[in-house]
Amino acid sequence: MSNLLPLTLKVNGEEKTFLASPHASLLRVLRDNYYWDVKCGCEEGDCGTCTVLLDGKAVKSCITLAHNCAGHEVWTDKGLGYNDEITRMIQDAFVECGSIQCGFCTPGMIVAAKHYIDHGGIADRKEIRKAISGNLCRCTGYNKIVDAIYKVAVELGREVR
Amino acid sequence: MKNFEFIKAPDVKAALALLDKEKDHAYLVAGSTNAMVDIRAGKVNDRTLIGIRDIDALSGIKFSRGKITIGAGTTISEIANSALLAKKAPALFQAANDFADPTTRNSATIGGNIANASPAADTAPPLLALKAEVIIAKKGSKRRVPMEDFFLGVNKTVLEKDELILAVEFSANPHSAFYKVGLRNAMAISVVTAAASVRKDRDGKITDVAIALGSVAPKPVRAYNAEKAVLGKKLDDKVIADLMKAVAKDISPIDDVRASAEYRKDVAPVIVKRVLCKSCGICANEGGTK
Amino acid sequence: MTITEKKNFRLVGNRVPRHDAIAKARGEQLYSDDWVMPNMLYGKVLRSKYPSAILKGIDTSKAKALPGVHAVLTWEDVPLNQEVTKFGQMRDVGGGFEGLYKVLAHGKIRSKAEPIALVAAETQELAEEACKLIEVDYEVTEGVYDPREALKDGAYLVSSEDDTNRIMDTMIRMGDVDSAWDKCDLIVENDFYATPHDHAYLETESGMAWIDENGVITMRVGTQVLEHYRTIANVMKMPHTKIRNMGVPMGGGFGGKEDITVETFLCLLTAATRRPVKMVWSREESIECHSKRHPEYLHYKTGVTKDGHVVAQEVNIVLDGGSYTYCTPWVQMYSTMNGAGCYHFPNSRCTSVSAFTNNTFSSANRGFGATQTNFSYDRQMDIIAKKLGMSPYEFRRMNVLRNGDPQHTGFVPQGHVALTELLDVVWEKLNEVPKVDYLPDGRKFGRGIACAQMGYGRLCFLHDNSRVALRLELDGTVTLRAGVPDLGGGQGSVLAQIAAEEFGLPIEDVHPYVMDTHLTPLCGTTTATRQLYMSGNACIEACKPLKAALARKAAEIIKATWWPVTTEAGYEWEPDIANIEGQLEFHDRKIYYAPDPQKCVDFKTVVAHISNEGGELFNEGQFNAPAVEVPDLSDIKGQILPDMTYTCHGVDVAVDEETGEYEILRLIAAIDCGKAINRNSCEGQVEGGAIYNLGWVREDLHWENGITKANNFSTYLIPTAVDAPDVETILLESRGGIGPYGAKGVGEPADNSICPATVNALSDAVGVEFFCTNVKPEDVLKAIKEKNKKNK
Structure with a gap:
């Protein structure tokens, strides 16, 4: 199984460090850490229920590699x-x-x-x-x-x- | 079980060094819109993911002395919103606007779209029609590959395991156009796409032409027979009829969940006609044949 | 026909924000997948590899040996693996209506959705890995995938428990069809096909279960049918008191969460491991394994006079029930009921038969058997109108059902029949834009209209009922409790609105607590477009005695406060309590003496008085729908459904004749909703329903011998915002329904006439008739090519 790696993100204005698999999607990292407002409808980029802002732009978090976002800023609807x-x-x-x-x-x-x-x-x-x-x-x-x-x-x- | 490593490459040099080191294990990830789907489906496993999303040097649209250079990491959004491309490469501009949906376009990159080498890649036909070159680097060297030699088959390209696409480059051509037939107006994988670019002399004779199609063969293809039918000619009803007839020789579509081969054979000539007419500045009736 | 008495509404009819909307907007609403517990495991279902096979054996040893796996269950581990399907009805109707419900596969595998084994493991990934380690011995069989084939002698038998593939036969007749053909100038026969259709709600089936401190297996699962807890308890061989579902709002249902989904699996796994278990289906699992709208093959033979009067119609329907019975008999009743359509045929006969196949099981999908027939009869009417040289509007208007006309079972509905008004308003609206042959951009133009009827409320022989509880709080607010599953239609919120209207309170003063099997009164299922009708009426029933007590007390207070009054003549005047009580109005948190509104008392003051005196501040009201006996299925007569809702849709399309691509230019959706309670919610149903079944025209599951090829959202394509036109909604409010304040149900009727209207418009545009609900650009182009070939 893949190792968990530390991942630092700014989520809803707060700097957070999570542990996440190398291949984890941003969706999984957010939901695993109780950002429940980020929904999972298909996990293939085809429905948009997981849309978040990444550096001010809307992206589908299920098809966004979480570790690729290290050091960046994520906002969810709730935040x-x-x-x-x-x-x-x-x-x-x-x-x-x-x-x-x-x-x-x-x-x-x-x-x-x-x-x-x-x-x-x-x-x-x-x-x-x-x-x-x-x-x-x-x-x-x-x-x-x-x-x-x-x-x-x-x-x-x-x-x- | 899924088994991956992740390393972020801060710059091109680092990315090339990592590719050199990891070789077969390396898997580049930029916008990740294809990668995540393939990882979830188990199509990709046991790899070191090399994150290149943050490499600024890979991103941007430049115009200099008639040449347009688009960094491989440029997002489809940037292309879809580029006033420069709207004017100087409308085929690519239109394809970017028909690509998936605005949110996916914020992540997906042009380099990723061609590297994935789907027969339905929306940016492939316009790049083929614009006779683009792919600028590829590996540790210690660079090379240029004409777009028409780049694709080898379904998800297959000439890229070596240790290579990275730096950019695509082509001559600006305002006389270019793109048309997509999909099953929906957004988030639709294309059923057939076509792109064309032309140059004409003063009499309106076509002196240079390139036509390309997507989703009609194992890879995006140039329509050489169709091109031959119009090269050196002025567009009239007879030439258009010849052009449409010639398209059949350029394609080998299959039945899939989106459409039958027959439908693709029916529609490909129609949209080739439309993109060619549009490239020539003739208002082809986009709605049909009244 | 009843027209409910008019009343001055203060809240009913308004665009009232729903009580749960703010939480949903702010991202604070929790759904079935948004719950975790300490020490929780992840559950996973292993599904069959083949759509048709015999299960010879299962070896779970390798899966069980995987570290982190805590349970691997097969049919032998299920206390009661075979039960009968129930859908929350309060009465056993047995017979052919309650088919076999099997929890895990045993014997013949009937579809690819068949669950073979269940796993609980420490992580989702481990659970998936364990499923791969389960060795299943299949004897693959040929299977049967077309119900018409399944009904033939010697066909492959889908079930190991039955000796036939036949599920049920039904027949409805009126007049004498066989001798009526002679009176017809024109007889038209056509075969139609209605395709399977997925609900494609954005939330897949999910939830969690745990065992509480008292040994109650408790779930958090969104379902349309809370009453499934009874079946689940039977499966677990536990008392009904020990299975509880603290229901969760659904991320859409549309009938797809009417059957049991994850519930039994969760209960079995949590009972086996004594740990909380969570289960979430992937999108692929959801599309492959939940029910579908019944594919139906329909034959129509229709006779008319040359001046356009309908005389006779014979309809034969074959329904594909798929792998198990589930809702097939109920759906079949709706198809048979609606077979002849919303037209006044003096002579009609509709026979239908359903069969098992090795396709994914068919069950409820918004429209429930009415949509398939509606597509067919309203295509048929269009085709006939053309043959008669009449406009599709005139021909329909001449023949639609009117007030007092019997339905094909002989029953005359009590509610208002608005079909003529609906046709008029839609046709007029369509014609505000002149019909053209071609658009300036070269596309061919087409215009279509269709109308429909569909029942609201459940089949009357189920003896349906609902109940709502109210408690007056000492600060003058009201707590409402109702076991009403909310699938997004605002089913809970509208009850609060009705209670607030009745008590004269602002909406925020009434809070609904909904959906808990054991703490809220059971309201019955959120299916059959029944919640507003049933629970709305129950809510009014619940209000009545409380209002009477409040009025009596208010009258006493008002009398004591404002009387006696000395008149100019020096005469002291004082009304009696009953006189005051009869003239009170409840509004603005006060109770007013209507002839002189100065004389009033605060609502909460009245509540305080009643409380001080030990009066009752709580009441549960029940509403019972009309009840009949189970009809003779070979000759169904009388009242089958409580009442009908009528709709009409108009569509303009533009067709690209070279590619077959088409665009919906306009979509007019008209409905007689009786009375809109929450205008936003009512319009929302009409708009959403229209786009839902506009989608049916393009969505294709690509079934191939029991395998669903389009099993995700990149292949199963539901409309996006740029595929859907702006819906022009027209709400007629006849007040002629039997729901609260004369309301009718709208949820399912809203998606009826849209599909035939769209296909009628496409046929009008290209001059070719289509006989299948599914018309993709490819089909349009093919039709045009064939037409051109013929014309050459």
């Missing part, structure tokens, strides 16, 4: 919600717009939305749909998820004129 105003706005919009049904895709979806807004995302339904196209949702049909992200973009003055 962002308590530290970042934009994420909190997105979370509130999801609640208000009825964007959440089973909620299993929600944390990853919110991180993808956060990436979109952070990178200048505008209030355009087509663009929003593209931005979340790596995140599957089986419950909502996406309408109300798009509504929520659109609402945040409008609140930030990103209307398309």
Whole structure:
């Protein structure tokens, strides 16, 4: 069996050192250490439920080699919600717009939305749909998820004129 | 049982030294979007994973004297968002925008995409059509391999165990285009892809052309017969018909879970027509034949 | 028809945020895979290598010898390896409805999903390794993979317990079909095929179990059917009191978590090791091993007059039940019920038969047998309309069921039948965009419409019921307890909303505690689009006596506070208590005397008075659905389901005629929901349902002789955000349902007419009829090529 190696990451603002197999995914390291908001839906990069921010960019943690992230900064939906105003706005919009049904895709979806807004995302339904196209949702049909992200973009003055 | 080691390479020199040392055991990992899937499936085991995600020198898009150089570690996102490539290599730009999904594109790299050598690799047809060269290094030496010689078969390339892709390089060509047929609009492995690049003289005659296809053979292929059908000619209905007919000779598709060989044979000529027309600045009806 | 009395709503009908939404948004909701315990082991199932075989022997010695492995179990280790399947019903219906449930393989292996052995080990990786070390001796058999083949004489027998592959036969008839064909000017016959369909919820089956300090095997497993604890207890040969599931919200269910998933495996492993055990299925295991929507082969023969009146219809259905019975008989009832569709055929006959095959077992999937027939009858109606030269809208409108029309069993539903209104509103909305032949970009344009009916509430012969408990707290808030499994539809939250409406409290004052087999009153299954209807009504029942007590006490307080009143004439006026009580309104945390709202009292003050006097602050209410006897399956008559919900979908498509690729340009989804309780949730069901079965048109499991080739999310392709159009939702609110405030159930009906509407639109675009639910670009191109060949 593979040896466990120490891995230092900054997770949700805190510097942490974990022990992880050389081949462990970032998803496994996070979940093994109780970051339960990072969901596992397929473990092959095909569903997006495990999406986190790595150095400010949305990535799928299941297809991210954990040790490759040593020394880098990871944020999850839960950590962002308590530290970042934009994420909190997105979370509130999801609640208000009825964007959440089973909620299993929600944390990853919110991180993808956060990436979109952070990178200048505008209030355009087509663009929003593209931005979340790596995140599957089986419950909502996406309408109300798009509504929520659109609402945040409008609140930030990103209307398309 | 899964059995791995991990070593992070801080720079190219270190990566080459590690490759030299580990040889058969070495397994390079950049964006890891393919590697993690293969490790989970047990397709890869007993290896030393060499982490190259953090090597800055491998990343970036440069343009100088008509040549575009893209570092192997450049993410597909960077390509998909590059205003330079949108203008000077629209085929590659489009392929990057059709690649998987925006989140996967933030990790996946162009070097990883070609090194994995999937017949469906989305960046392969545009790089073939742009007649790119792959710049490869190993400890103590460098070499350049034309894209058309790079792929050997399914997941097979000319890369030696101790080699690392540094970059891909090609001449800018705004007259290039890409088209993907997939079963979904995102996160879809391609059913067929095509890319083309052309150069024309003042009369509109095609003086130089390269056409490439993905998912129609064990490796991404150049469509030499199709190219022959249009080289030195002006595009008209007859030439287009010849072109479409010629495509059949360039491909050998198979049935798989995504589509039948027959469908691929039907669609490949259509999308070759579309990318060629688009490269020539003719508005090929993307929606069909009205 | 009942139209429920109108009421001024303050909360019902609004877009109320669900009680659990904030936790889900902030990443704080825990699911079945988010629990660990000290000293916990990991469980793993070894599945069959072959879809069809005889199990000759299992050697577990090498697996057991692996350090870190604590249990390897086979059928011999299961206290009761064979039981009958139940789905939470309160009444044994036996007969063909309750098939064999086998925990671990023994005798014939019926599908590749068949569990052979269970392992518990220190790590997930060790458990996987141990599975590889189990040596299984298989005698591979040929198997049978098509139910039509399975029904033939001499077919391979799937089961070692039965002497036939036939599961059940059913028939419903009306009028006299055989003599009605003579009255028809046009008779159209077609064969349809509905493909298997995966639920593809994003959370795979998972959970954990442990033995508590009192010897109770306790689980944390998300399930649609908490009542499975009874079957699990039977399997463990333990009393029903000693198996508990502290249910967990599901990451989606759609019928796929209606059968037992990980529960028995976890209980067996935890009992064997005396340690907590966790089990999580991989995506591949999930797709390969949980139920599928029944593949159905349907033959339709339909006769009409030349002026477009439907006269007669004969339907023959063959259902692929797969490896075990599970929900097949129930699904078959729905298919048979809906066979003739939502049209007024004076003469109809629908016969159906189900069979075992060596495919993965078929069971519940959102739509439950209604979707397969709906696809077929509404394709059939489209084809006939074209042959008659009528518009698909006119032809349907002429023939759909209306209020007072009997269903094909002769039963006249009590609820409102909104099919004509729905057709009108969708057709009008579609035509806001003029129909064209080709789009400017060269793509061919197509337009389709379809309508459907589907029941809500369970089959009436199951004698379904539900119960909800309420407790008034001394600060004026309310605790609600209900054993309602929440699979994402907001099943728990809506009950809080109803209680808050009834008591005149803001939503945050009512907190629902849900889903614990032994601490919350059992609400029955979250299946059959029944929770709002059943538990919503139970919640209102629970409120009634508490409201009566509150009103009586409030009337006393109000009278004592505000009366007597001296009028200008010097006359002292005082109403009696009953008069005040009859005119009270509950809102804004107060109880008001409606004729003079100045006269009011705080809700919590009233609660305090009742408490001081030793009055009851707790009540459990029960609601019973209409109950009938099990019908004669060879001639089903009367009421089968409590009521029906009606839908209509309109779709515009653009087809690339050179590649077969197509895009859904518009999707209009209309439903008569009776009354929307939570508008966001109701729309969410309609939107989600539409995209769920829009996906069915493209999703393909690639079954090949019992093997699921598309067993992950890179091959089984559900719609992404860029494949789904914006759904234009239209909610009609007739108030004509039998749920709370006239509501109807929407969860499953929401995914009905979408599939035929989409395929009708594709047929309209390319001028070729499609007979399979699955129409991929490749199929479209093939159809176009064949048409062109014919036309040449």
